[in-house]
Amino acid sequence: MSLVLALAVAVVGCGKPKETPSTGGNTGGSTSGVTGSIVAGGSTALQPLVDAAAQQFMAKNPGAQISVQGGGSGTGLTQVLQGGFQIGNSDLFAEEKLKPEEASQLKDHKVCVVAMAAVVHPGVGAKVTNLTKQQMIDIWTGKITNWKDVGGPDVKITLVNRPASSGTRATFKKFALDGKEEAKGIEQEASGTVKQIVSQTPGAIGYLALSYLDDSIKVVSLDGVAPTKENVANGTYPVWAYEHMYTKGEPSGLTKAFLDYILSDEIQKTLVVQEGYIPITDMKVERDASGNVKKL
């Protein structure tokens, strides 16, 4: 009896979880050569796409294990640099966030484009469907504080911002506001919450990635150009950013296979479109880290 108890205690004491083999080769029914396990994480804007692509990839390659995490672009870049993630997802160029000597260690894989549109409460959207860039800047910098000044109803403007460190906010500020400093407004971490607030607060204006748009809010054109996928792809609508998947150095093995899979027509033509992003293969313009655009 006592022996059993002592034994049980001993087992509990050193009962570490069993090590699972991290590299493949023993999964038996694997039909593909790609095995192993990697972590891809970072940007929450890119997370749904990477997650869906990983599910499909793993269904095809039973020996492969891809874990997809969020945490934000900063987390993605930091973790891929430190080796925690094999793929770091980011809304921004690494050069914009990291020190130059750190950014140079990372290899950029642009997988798709995400565009942002200014959105307003339906009550405002009934009258205001377009804003010039100057009006947009005046609204966000707090110079215009009532919608009647831009042809809307007599309602006070409420700004709904993303956190200062967010990639979506950085993109919107850079390309819709020419980098002008926003006035103080409500800040919310998640795009879903921003949508909820804009839809229920009279006079609210915010900005969202195209994948978040629906009927509860109204989209505003910028300088007469509607934020459609076509206008983004041909370069006439300026507020967009690449979704990057960074690797430390050249990718190999499962990491390379997964990146190739995301860039393949199979994902670009289906999942990327379904999730509301613009396929990288559709883009007719190219932009570098400092914002210079050139035709392809």
Place this chain on the structure above:
Amino acid sequence: MNVAKLGRWLAKLRKETAGRILVYGCAALVILITLAIVVFVARQGLTTFVVDKISVFKFLFSSEWNPELPASQGGPLLGSLTMSIGSLLTSGLAVLLAAPTAIIAAVFLVEIAPSWGRQVLQPAIELLAGIPSVVYGYTGLVVLVPLVRERFGGMGFSLLAGGIVLGIMILPTIASLSADSLRALPSSLKEAAYALGSTRWQTIRLVLLPAAKPGILTGIILGLARAFGEALAVQMVIGNVRHIPHSILDPVITLTSAITLDMGYTVSGSTWNNALWSMSLMLLVMTCIFILLARMAAKGREVR
């Protein structure tokens, strides 16, 4: 001593030693984990002052926040005053709203209607504690914020909305600790009060509540600590505007919501990220102070 006796004695010894090792081991593990977290947060949090050379005084007492301002323009500005004030105001308001309700509910539960209370009120309070904070936050966002906007004016995102949501969240903490404290009172107190001809109201107000005060105070302080540390729910209803509020209907920002807003997007090792750790350290220190206060309040009980 024969062999069988020796065997039994050895077995008993082994049983006791094994048990002792297990118990001491677990206790040591808890202490170790706490220490490790404190050391880690302190190390990260102090980087702002040691490596980035940000003045502690400015960090605590300046309300200028612009972590990306280049050094050539006097940046980065890392003043956390607006956030500390926001945290203090929202948690203070939450306690102000929750404490009276919770204490009265506890009195009802223990003294007025023990059977009815145990069957209905107790599970209701326990249920309140079990609702995930994101549900409180989203309900607050969808129901409370528009209500505040329509009834009281302003944007709806306000100190008031934050205080109400937090108040409901800490109500179970204060109520259950107060109820425990009332229940633990020796029955002789109540009997003596009745024997002297006190009414029920006089007994409760003049004898039972003062006697249970240390426990009730502990409940309030722990409730305050919980309100101070809550991030998710409060973030959704306070608007997160970095300015010092002038009215209860103004939006505010708290330390916790400022941390969650930016933590994932900033790169670790950057001054901005370090400043968020410093704010975490501040929260940790505040929690320590709250726990010390709660322990001091509980000491009062022993003196009685």
